[in-house]
Amino acid sequence: MFPLLHMGRPWLAYWMFPYPNTMGTWPQFRSPLVWDVFAVSTYATVSLLFWFVGLIPDLATLRDRARSRIKQVLYGILAMGWRGSAVHWHRYEMASLLLAGLATPLVVSVHTVVSFDFAAAVVPGWHTTIFPPYFVAGAIYSGFAMVMTLSIPIRKFYGLEDFITMRHLENMAKVMLATGLIVAYGYMMETFTAFYSGNTYERFAFVNRMTGPYWMTYWSLILCNIAIPQLMWIKKIRTTVWSLFVISLIVNVGMWLERFVIVVVSLHRDFLPSSWGMYYPTRWDWMTFIGSIGLFLTLLFLFIRYLPVISISEMRVLVEEEEKK
Amino acid sequence: MAQIFRHSTNLISRLSIYGSAFIIAALGYVVYAVSGSSYMTDVNVARDQPVPFSHKHHVGELGVDCRYCHTSVEESSFAGLPPTQTCMTCHSQIWTKAPILEPVRASYRDDKSIEWTRVNALPDFVYFNHSIHVAKGVGCTTCHGPMQEMPLTWAANTLQMSWCLGCHREPEKYVRPKEYVFSVTYEAPANQVELGRKLVKEYKIRSLTDCSTCHR
Numbered sequence: 001m002f003p004l005l006h007m008g009r010p011w012l013a014y015w016m017f018p019y020p021n022t023m024g025t026w027p028q029f030r031s032p033l034v035w036d037v038f039a040v041s042t043y044a045t046v047s048l049l050f051w052f053v054g055l056i057p058d059l060a061t062l063r064d065r066a067r068s069r070i071k072q073v074l075y076g077i078l079a080m081g082w083r084g085s086a087v088h089w090h091r092y093e094m095a096s097l098l099l100a101g102l103a104t105p106l107v108v109s110v111h112t113v114v115s116f117d118f119a120a121a122v123v124p125g126w127h128t129t130i131f132p133p134y135f136v137a138g139a140i141y142s143g144f145a146m147v148m149t150l151s152i153p154i155r156k157f158y159g160l161e162d163f164i165t166m167r168h169l170e171n172m173a174k175v176m177l178a179t180g181l182i183v184a185y186g187y188m189m190e191t192f193t194a195f196y197s198g199n200t201y202e203r204f205a206f207v208n209r210m211t212g213p214y215w216m217t218y219w220s221l222i223l224c225n226i227a228i229p230q231l232m233w234i235k236k237i238r239t240t241v242w243s244l245f246v247i248s249l250i251v252n253v254g255m256w257l258e259r260f261v262i263v264v265v266s267l268h269r270d271f272l273p274s275s276w277g278m279y280y281p282t283r284w285d286w287m288t289f290i291g292s293i294g295l296f297l298t299l300l301f302l303f304i305r306y307l308p309v310i311s312i313s314e315m316r317v318l319v320e321e322e323e324k325k
Numbered sequence: 326m327a328q329i330f331r332h333s334t335n336l337i338s339r340l341s342i343y344g345s346a347f348i349i350a351a352l353g354y355v356v357y358a359v360s361g362s363s364y365m366t367d368v369n370v371a372r373d374q375p376v377p378f379s380h381k382h383h384v385g386e387l388g389v390d391c392r393y394c395h396t397s398v399e400e401s402s403f404a405g406l407p408p409t410q411t412c413m414t415c416h417s418q419i420w421t422k423a424p425i426l427e428p429v430r431a432s433y434r435d436d437k438s439i440e441w442t443r444v445n446a447l448p449d450f451v452y453f454n455h456s457i458h459v460a461k462g463v464g465c466t467t468c469h470g471p472m473q474e475m476p477l478t479w480a481a482n483t484l485q486m487s488w489c490l491g492c493h494r495e496p497e498k499y500v501r502p503k504e505y506v507f508s509v510t511y512e513a514p515a516n517q518v519e520l521g522r523k524l525v526k527e528y529k530i531r532s533l534t535d536c537s538t539c540h541r
Contacts, residue, residue: 024488
């Protein structure tokens with residue numbers, strides 16, 4: 001949603017695409033915003049395909065066990081004629097492998113291109129080469145924190161502890177530690193290169209982050225994203241569900257703060273002091289934000305209601321293996 | 326287990342999936358064609374006016390020059406619409422009782438402008454200037470079409486940016502000698518491009534594709 005909303009005039013978002021238009025012009029291919037259009041569209045398409053293809057055997061199960069004609073027809077259309085034959089399974093495994101192999105480098109490329117929206121600009125605090133790996137690591141960090149925040153309540157309320165085990169959660173915590181340290185390195189290098197460069201504006205941007213009017217957001221960021229997650233080095237904390245939940249929420253907040261610091265704090269005081277100002281979110285900003293969370297939760301609960309939360313076909317394989325032991 | 330779908334579903338699903346590229350392309354073409362059609366652009370669609378003014382009669386048959394009514398075209402960005410007084414320069418003497426001209430006489434009598442419907446209009450973010458076009462050899466009929474053949478007034482072109490760029494990118498295809506700018510009978514010669522290139526140099530036509538030329 002936000003790729004559309006952040007366009008300023010979302011109803012004209014289609015202007016970003018190269019189609020034969022009445023203006024007789026192509027979009028500005030030199031702009032990172034246009035690169036974004038291609039990167040994000042590609043990522044969205046592949047993610048959607050990967051998600052859908054992965055669901056096909058389970059949609060077939062739902063079709064076969066449907067108790068009403070409507071469900072039979074709807075799941076049947078989505079299951080695309082899946083028979084569970086050896087040929088189908090072979091193709092399914094191949095397709096999943098290909099899509100996974102495609103999606104992984106796309107994670108790197110999409111976040112790199114998104115980072116170019118900032119890194120390709122001249123704004124102090126944005127124009128740094130650390131941004132592409134920093135954004136990729138930040139995305140993975142944020143992603144795992146979000147997965148933890150969602151999976152812990154879901155496994156509790158839907159009784160999925162046997163499927164999403166402590167081992168899964170602990171591994172997620174370890175990935176978060178790793179990516180969190182990369183993000184911490186990113187923060188350190190940003191600050192170091194700002195001072196090492198000798199550039200007045202870069203130096204000011206960072207002094208402003210740490211001691212200016214938004215100093216609280218910057219230090220909360222360091223606390224939430226770097227300091228507190230280090231608690232996960234302690235095994236006791238790493239293997240207690242509710243402490244992982246709290247830490248994942250803190251990292252979610254930290255990542256929001258990181259984006260706030262990057263976007264707002266760099267922009268509110270850049271080259272020309274006469275343009276300096278303060279940004280305070282309006283009620284519309286808050287409502288849009290809360291609305292987007294509401295949309296997310298609505299779609300999440302619709303998913304939980306109508307689609308399998310855990311892959312039925314994969315669990316079938318594992319359960320059989322367990323029983324054989 | 327009983328089949329859920331009829332046998333024809335195999336065919337339909339194959340056609341719709343493999344054909345989806347064509348279907349989407351066809352839909353795209355339909356949208357493109359409709360949005361460029363005169364249904365959307367009003368090209369060649371005569372617009373309703375308070376008085377059915379005929380350019381064909383005044384320009385084609387009587388030979389009135391464009392500038393007689395559109396007076397500011399050589400100096401200003403706006404070509405100008407004539408005040409009722411201009412109409413009355415003739416119609417106080419001829420067709421003085423014609424019912425078709427009653428709105429003109431009423432306007433003159435009551436000192437209220439005739440509310441003409443604008444046929445050629447550009448959005449406000451386009452800063453179009455008539456005088457520079459006229460000064461550099463763009464004829465009236467080049468953009469406004471054969472006015473002398475219009476019994477009612479319609480737009481001859483879409484005035485969309487891509488249409489303007491068609492000339493701005495290749496002015497040599499459309500430019501004419503300055504003496505013929507107000508001629509309605511001028512036809513582009515066989516060697517238009519060659520002549521055009523000469524004129525572009527002579528009239529110093531340049532900076533046509535800079536964004537700020539039109540979007541100040």
